[in-house]
Amino acid sequence: MRIGCGAGFSADRLDPAVDLARDGALDALVFECVGERTLAFGHRDRRADPQAGYNTLLQTRLRAVWPLTAASGCRIVTNMGAANPMAAGRAAIAVARECGLRGQSVAVVLGDDVTSLIDADTPLPLSGCNVGDVGRDMIGANAYIGADAILPALETDAGLVIGGRLADPSMFLALLRHRFGWDAADWPLLGAGTLTGHLMECGAQITGGYFADPGHKDVPDLAFVGYPIAEVRADGTVTITKLPQAGGMVTTATVKEQLLYEVHDPARYLTPDVSADFSGVQLTDHGGDRVGLRGASGTTRPETLKVTVAFDGGLLAEAEVSYAGRGAADRARLAAEIASTRLQRVHGVTEDLRTDLIGVRSLHAHADHGLPVAETDVRLRVAGRFExxxxxxxxxxxxxxxxxxxxxxxxxxxxxxxxxIVTHDAFLPRGDVPTRIEVLTA
Amino acid sequence: MSQTQTLPLRAIAHARAGDKGNTSNISLWVNDPAHFAAVREQVTADAVKRHFGAQVQGTVTRHEVPHLHGLNFVLTAALDGGVNGSLNLDGHGKSWSFILLDMQVKVETGTL
Known part of the structure; x- marks a missing residue:
């Protein structure tokens, strides 16, 4: 089975996805577009407009790729529905009609929005408090739902499957379970399929994106880095590659970096579907931008589903001003003192203020690398968060x-x-989060 | 006795940083398996915690993937509250792989 990734985050590029849809000979194309922030902002948009709250690039992406995938029989699976999958489904139908794709169906996956199940007494175990103790307005809450929720949508003839907080690797795993008929409790196979999803879900991060360091790690034609293709076999082994004409590269180095991206214990990567074990994964570089992986496994899935609870985080204010030439850093430090002092004494600000000297020290205020600093082109940044x-x-x-x-x-x-916004994690028993699908036809 | 040379990790390894809430993880991979033993011995969880200083308010845990010559560091309470709460320009800590790669290690000159 050949699966492509058409987006690794909400604002990812369009042209590499179009290339994959046209030239990838794909069975499926997955767009992974939801993060904690995008979902929370989706909830806010939906409050202002009941028809909003899904990925704002949904129509742009579908107009560009759906006519291609509909013609080739490739399915699209995406979580671009974000905080409003039903409205996204209706918007997709409008695109289908506009593009002359009459008869195409959209299967909408519903049930991840658990806002109504969260109240002031809901525990936030990782934060050591309850929802009510956060002291902020809750915006919305979504459970990470997995392959079980997506499979019924794949059993329809829908060319497009769209949901909200579909867990990133689960979109890939659902496609694999549907194609290969993997048992819902075959944990080693589900772990292997989750590895494919995990490697693919960030798009270009496995094909040379987020990798280049000139002189140390050079990447060819990075401006036109291609999105990845996974060739998965029924035994769960996979080869990661890209279109030959696309920029970027697939090597054991790019694959290794992505293997542990956002992973803590490699032997225990938790998803709604499985506790995946990547610790025994073996890599084979076949050359020609083809890397094979085998040896992923897994054990029983977690009993609970993770829920992202989003709260209003107030307003982030950021202001910057620059100084140049000799003494620039000293003048920027003086400016920082003046701004901080006046914000406190004149404006009564009591909240934390952060001041960065961009060009001297900003991203990592605590490191001392002993590296020379020019201090002749310095930008002061003052930041704070306020109600x-x-x-x-x-x-x-x-x-x-x-x-x-x-x-x-x-x-x-x-x-x-x-x-x-501010987010905290809650956990709900699976039984509290029933999911269903709805099919719309153009 | 063999000669040793002190180098920044960037000369012999590559790394990638990711985030989950207020926890950062940085995977570190040596380019040449011959350097793995030296890196494993010197780039301990404690050494990484010292290197990051007050930025890490929590703990540093190290996971090993020896057959791929990699180490994975998990830094808790390390992102000024995480992407949604931090006042840091880089609330994800995406740039932190290169803070780690500035760490100095000693390797045998013959292995370079």
Whole structure:
């Protein structure tokens, strides 16, 4: 079975997906587009407009790939439904009609939205408190649902399967279970299929994206890096590759980095479907951008489903100003002191403020690598998170006012205020999260 | 006695960072299996914890994948609250693989 990945996150590129749909000789194309943030913002969009809350690139992606996959008999599976899979299904039907795909069906997977099951007494075990103790408005809650929920959709003739918080690797595993008839309790096989999903779900991260380090790890034609293809056999072994004409590369190094991406214990990678074991995986480089993997296994799946509970996180305010030439870092430090002092004394800000000297020290404030720093092109960044818009705006105001009233030679002010969310994990028994499908036809 | 040379990990290894909530994980892979023993001995969980300093408010755990010449470090309470709560520009800690790759290790000159 040949499965492609057409997106590894909500804002991923379109052209490599079109290339795969046209030239990949695929049985299925998976678009993985949901993260904790995207889902929470989807809930917020849906509150403002009951027809919104799904991936805003849904129609753009479908217009570009669906006519191709419909013609070749390739199925599309995606979680682009995000916080509103039903509205996404209806939007997909509108695209099908617009593209002349009459008779095409969409199977919508429902049941991941468990907002109504969460209340103030729901425990958040990893945070050591209950929902009510968070002290913020809950925006929404979604359970990670797995292959069991997706399989009924694949048993219809729908060319497009769309859901919300479908667990990333589960979309691939469901396709494999459907094709090969793997037993729902064959844990080693489910572990092997989960490995395929895990490797594929981040798109170009296995074909040379998120990898290049010039002079150390060079990647050919990275501007046109291709998305991956998995060739999976009934015994669960897999070869990862890409289109020959696409940029990027598939090597044991790119595959190894992705093997443990966002993995903690390699022997225990938990999904809704299985406790997967990647610790014994063997890699074979066949050359020509083909890497084979075997040896993945698994044991019994977790009893509970993970639930992401999203809360209103207030407003993130960020404001920046730059200094150049000798003494730039000292002037930026002085500016940081002035802004912090005035935000506290003039505007009554009590929240944490972070000040970064971009060009000297910003991403990792605690590291001392002994590396030389130029300190002649420094950008001050002041950031804080606030419930009050007035205080968020004060951050921008105080940094901008440094232009006339701060240290010498400050320029290039930019500021932005972004709505912010906070998430916590809850866990629900599987039996509390029934799922179902609904089929729409163009 | 064999000669040793001190190098940043980046000269002999590659790495990738990922996040789950406020936990970061960084996988580290030596380019040449001949260097795995030295890296395994020196790049311990404690050494990584020291290298990251106050950035890691929790613990560092190391998992080994010896047959692929890799180590996986799990750093808890390490992302200033995680992507949704952090004031760090890089709330995912995506850039942290290169902080790890700045760590110095001693390797036998003959193996380079």
């Amino acid at each position: 009050s818009r007035e205080r968020a705006e004060a951050v921008l105001w105080e940094v901008e006012s440094l232009l006339c009233s701060g240290p010498a030679g400050g320029g290039g002010f930019r500021g932005r205020i972004t709505p912010s």
